[in-house]
Amino acid sequence: MSRPLTVMLVAAEASGDNLGAGLARALKAKVGADKVRFVGVGGPRMAEQGVESPFDITDLSILGWIEGVRAYGRVKRRVAETVELAVREKPDVAVLIDSWGFTIRVAKGLRAALPDLKIVKYVGPQVWASRPGRARTLAGAVDHLMTLHGFDPPWFEKEGLPTTFVGNPSLAIDFSQADGARFRQENALSPVQPLLLILPGSRPAEIMRMTPVFEQTAWRLKAARPDLAMAVVVADTIADDLKGRVAGWPFRCILVEGDAAKKDAMKAATVALATSGTVSTELALAGVPMVIAYRLGGLSFALTSRLMTARHITLFNIAADRRIAPEYLQNAATPEALAQAVAERLDRPELRAEQIAEQTAALDLMGRGQPDPSAAAADVVLSVVQAR
Incomplete structure (x- = not known):
């Protein structure tokens, strides 16, 4: 029997874990589950597809410059372990998913x-x-490079990197x-x-910084609206920490908890209050009409803000080039401001309807309705292997 195609998948965060799991499923569908095996680093979603991670990826969910410096030694060790795994397993191709600071070192x-291993990056910086x-x-x-957004390729192609x-x-x-x-x-x-x-959020640092703010926001809203129901989405990667805080x-x-329950909760929600991210x-x-918030460590934010050129942080706001969902960053992300923004949407059905319509139109600008992205990514990976 011929050796099955060996694909190394490396993800360091929950969003990358989801991307890796989708890619693994698509590769199995295209070449046959018995003709491909997976090695690498990932979380619970990738584990379901057969990726046995040598370590828990939660300690790689790092936010900000200062946090990155503090975690340098840990990241360096994890990079070495990941490279050792590749040397041992000899994959045909390696797919490194998102998480710029970790995956560029890998x-x-x-x-x-x-030197002969083909390396594919899934999601560029x-x-x-x-x-x-x-x-x-x-x-x-x-x-x-495989990108999620149609506006990404020119930035990388001009540097000579084949990009899809x-x-x-x-x-x-x-x-x-x-x-x-x-x-x-x-x-x-x-x-x-x-x-x-x-x-x-799904990162430990997000839970540490955002949960207290969201608790105070929810408390203000609940005090003014006793009939308001609250639900908190718990990501696998931070479940114990978040449950302890919410208790x-x-x-x-x-x-x-769980993907099906999360989807049901989203369909049931009147308004959402979310930490910025793919969610x-x-x-x-x-x-769902939403209010977006985000906080970094003070020094990390000061450094990051000096380098930021984008006007928005929410993807559909970026696609539409205007502030459809309100964004509250750093010192602006106060319980008072967030509670006011949420309250406006709870109290005004017409505002909710308007925001939902504008969000939906922005999704079309982002490419909603195109062929399955995971299948497209699998095609790229297979083409890279064949070219080798």
Whole structure:
């Protein structure tokens, strides 16, 4: 029997774990589950597809410059372990997913240890938002780039890096089986009771910084609206920490775990309060008006803000080039400001309807309705292997 195709997948965060799992499923569908095997680094979603990670990726979920410096020793060890795994398993191709700080180091390590290994980067650094020089750095470290956004390729192609726009898998999430009424019934909520869905993030640093702000925001809203129901989405990567924090909140809060329950909760929600991230696209697909917030460490924010060129941080706001969903960053992300923005949407059905319509139109600008992005990514990976 011939050796199965061996694909190394490396993801360091929850969003990358989802991308890697989708790519693994698509590769199995294209070549046959018995003709491909996976090695690498990932989380629970990739583990379901057969990726046995040598370490827990949660300690790689690092936010900000200062946090990155503090974690340098840990990251360096994890990079070495990842390269050692590749040397041992001898993959046919390596796919490094998002997480710029970690994966660029892995790419350089793989290039040094295995010069003939083809390396594909899945999701490039956001050079259109800051530090455009990273495009040249990436071009010198990998063989091909797969991007989520149609506006990405020119930035990298001008540096000589073959780049393929495959689309954003978040735009292909299927909500056809999601049922908001089921979520309300299962959690003893009336069909008309207002529901605030809170999404604090999937990284430990996000939970540490955003959960206290969201708790105070929710407390203000609940004090003025006793009938307001609250639900918190719990990501696998930070489940224990977040559950412990929410358990101390002075009002009932529904904990939402698992993908199916999350989709039901999104369909049931009246308004969402979310930490900035890919979840904003999911909420827009579910038809939920949202308020976005984000905080970094003070020094990290000061350094990052000096390099930022983008006017917005939410993807559909960027696509539309205007502030459809309100964004509150750093010192502006106060409980008072967030509570006011959420309250406006709870109290004004016409504002909710207007925002939902504008979010939906922006999703079309982002490429909603295109062929399955995971399948497109699998085609690129296979073409790179064949070219080798």
